[in-house]
Amino acid sequence: MESFSIRLTLALQEVQNPLVVGLDPRVEHLPEPLRPASLAPEEVAQAYREFCRGIIDVVAPLVSAVKPQSAFFEQYGPAGCQALADVIRYAQDKGLLVLLDVKRNDIGSTAVAYAKGYLGREASVWGADALTVNPYMGDDSLQPFVDTAVATKSGVFVLVKTSNPGGRMFQDLVADKRTIYRHVAAHVERLAEQTSDVSGYGAVGAVVGATYPDELAELRSTMAHAWLLIPGVGSQGGTAADIGIAFDQHGLGALINSARAIIFAHNRDEFREEFGDKRWQAAVEAATCDTIDEIRSVM
Amino acid sequence: MESFSIRLTLALQEVQNPLVVGLDPRVEHLPEPLRPASLAPEEVAQAYREFCRGIIDVVAPLVSAVKPQSAFFEQYGPAGCQALADVIRYAQDKGLLVLLDVKRNDIGSTAVAYAKGYLGREASVWGADALTVNPYMGDDSLQPFVDTAVATKSGVFVLVKTSNPGGRMFQDLVADKRTIYRHVAAHVERLAEQTSDVSGYGAVGAVVGATYPDELAELRSTMAHAWLLIPGVGSQGGTAADIGIAFDQHGLGALINSARAIIFAHNRDEFREEFGDKRWQAAVEAATCDTIDEIRSVM
Numbered sequence: 001m002e003s004f005s006i007r008l009t010l011a012l013q014e015v016q017n018p019l020v021v022g023l024d025p026r027v028e029h030l031p032e033p034l035r036p037a038s039l040a041p042e043e044v045a046q047a048y049r050e051f052c053r054g055i056i057d058v059v060a061p062l063v064s065a066v067k068p069q070s071a072f073f074e075q076y077g078p079a080g081c082q083a084l085a086d087v088i089r090y091a092q093d094k095g096l097l098v099l100l101d102v103k104r105n106d107i108g109s110t111a112v113a114y115a116k117g118y119l120g121r122e123a124s125v126w127g128a129d130a131l132t133v134n135p136y137m138g139d140d141s142l143q144p145f146v147d148t149a150v151a152t153k154s155g156v157f158v159l160v161k162t163s164n165p166g167g168r169m170f171q172d173l174v175a176d177k178r179t180i181y182r183h184v185a186a187h188v189e190r191l192a193e194q195t196s197d198v199s200g201y202g203a204v205g206a207v208v209g210a211t212y213p214d215e216l217a218e219l220r221s222t223m224a225h226a227w228l229l230i231p232g233v234g235s236q237g238g239t240a241a242d243i244g245i246a247f248d249q250h251g252l253g254a255l256i257n258s259a260r261a262i263i264f265a266h267n268r269d270e271f272r273e274e275f276g277d278k279r280w281q282a283a284v285e286a287a288t289c290d291t292i293d294e295i296r297s298v299m
Numbered sequence: 300m301e302s303f304s305i306r307l308t309l310a311l312q313e314v315q316n317p318l319v320v321g322l323d324p325r326v327e328h329l330p331e332p333l334r335p336a337s338l339a340p341e342e343v344a345q346a347y348r349e350f351c352r353g354i355i356d357v358v359a360p361l362v363s364a365v366k367p368q369s370a371f372f373e374q375y376g377p378a379g380c381q382a383l384a385d386v387i388r389y390a391q392d393k394g395l396l397v398l399l400d401v402k403r404n405d406i407g408s409t410a411v412a413y414a415k416g417y418l419g420r421e422a423s424v425w426g427a428d429a430l431t432v433n434p435y436m437g438d439d440s441l442q443p444f445v446d447t448a449v450a451t452k453s454g455v456f457v458l459v460k461t462s463n464p465g466g467r468m469f470q471d472l473v474a475d476k477r478t479i480y481r482h483v484a485a486h487v488e489r490l491a492e493q494t495s496d497v498s499g500y501g502a503v504g505a506v507v508g509a510t511y512p513d514e515l516a517e518l519r520s521t522m523a524h525a526w527l528l529i530p531g532v533g534s535q536g537g538t539a540a541d542i543g544i545a546f547d548q549h550g551l552g553a554l555i556n557s558a559r560a561i562i563f564a565h566n567r568d569e570f571r572e573e574f575g576d577k578r579w580q581a582a583v584e585a586a587t588c589d590t591i592d593e594i595r596s597v598m
Contacts, residue, residue: 024409026412041424069405069409069412071403071405071409071410071412071413071416072409072412074412074413074416074417075412075413075415075416075424076416076424077380077384077416077424077425078377078380078381078383078384080416080424081376081377081380081381082377082380084377085376085377101405103403103404103405103433104370104402104403105402105433106368106370106400106402107461107462107463107466108463108465110323110368110370110371111370113325113368113370113371113373113374114370114373114374116374117370117373117374117375117376117379118373125340125374125375125376125379126376134402134404134433134435135435135469136433136434136435136458136461136469136470137458137461137463137465137466138461138463138464138465138466138467138468138469138470139465139468140463140464140465141461141463141465141466142465143465159435159436162406162435162436162437162440163406164406164407164436164437164439164440165437165439166407166436166437166438166439166440166441166442167406167436167437167440168437169437169438169486170434170435170437170479170482170483171435171437173472173474173475173479173482174474174475175472175473175474175479176472176473180469180472180474180479183468183469183472184469187468
């Protein structure tokens, strides 16, 4: 198996677009045919399993990767965790890369347990191709993820600049003339450069909110070897027009995540009448293609 | 049910010591009678379940709370998650509070899913009495945990200053004449004060490493309404002598976590000969009592 970065590059060259579909199931937004009979964890978990499989069936030929948000599965306990595990394997069987959004971290020896449990399609129980991690605990908390990612041909995306308004509270504090997120970005670039390969990018990337285009440009140039995972396009307030700056001359180097606008497309005004709840998968397909077109127009 | 802070106060007054036993199972350190026949996730998860139940049986009369480290359970996939859920309920049935160490966070709407899934003995699937969370994403990422904790009579411990050497990398950067961890501490104190009750403490506490005694003293005075959860006594390098400063005049306000030195006491030189692997629970009991005595001597 090739490195994560090479596998991602090949997948992107095949689909010719950087869209990642976020799998963020929420019981209250499920299309009517999939709504569980009750809110019992097992029933909701089963509904999430079917819903995500249905999305994967539609988007697998169109995009390189999906990003399951672990919180929505964990919310329903061990049954939700089992559904998440099943969804990860289902997506990979359909040819997709799986970027698992867990935002984990802990001190080094505990971070090893997270890294070994989650990272690596064949090497770990969960089998993620890449994982999101939180940098607050510093370099020795990140290193186990980096080492495991390299060993298992998987990837790590470190939170650098998040898209929520409150992200500014600590990330934008200025120390030694640089924001905290710039300090984090400098470390991410070191790790990305150290692990980079013929793809030009490393096993370590960065989560960078698209809410602030100037910051995106700054972080793109600061982290030349890092894949950028950009959430916040669509529901979180960013627009596709802001994100052209994130790509290199080959249209690589960045992934654009969109979740709600795609997976709950059947609820959107522009699709509700045409497709409705019953043809929710057709709505997902239409929304995916629209989003891809929109992103391509600014690349 | 009373608030988390009142329940914790009452439990501490009963046991008359601030020790929290960390449930950090690791397959390579299990006593021989509990070692799984293979490393299959189901077998390791079952061994962890039995091991943690055995620890809980011993420590339930001695301490107020246990702190399961989610990473070691998650490492073994959905089976490990099920074991964690079982251990949480088992500990509560034995009269213990459960501080679940997951160090989660995400943007607000996703943080809501974590908070609702984990917080509240009766209100959530996982049923934790308290949860550890990461502050990097700022106030709007913390608020769902605070709101849910208040509504469900549970607690939140925010990472402020961690005990690992790399914790200094970002936490000790200085912005506006204060370290980043002091900025986080100031916000934690606001939240703790806002949620404080007759116990004198709030629903929001802080994780504060004991590696640096001066910092512990500084943070104790900065966060007057916050329970401090202090890991790093024992294996992580802190000593009990450093932690006297963390308590108020009633011996309250701080919890001291010790994991490896207690749960793997059968491997320690001072207990190996007397108890060995077969009497591993007697070693846990002896180590627990020794640790309690050591902590009491500095309070």
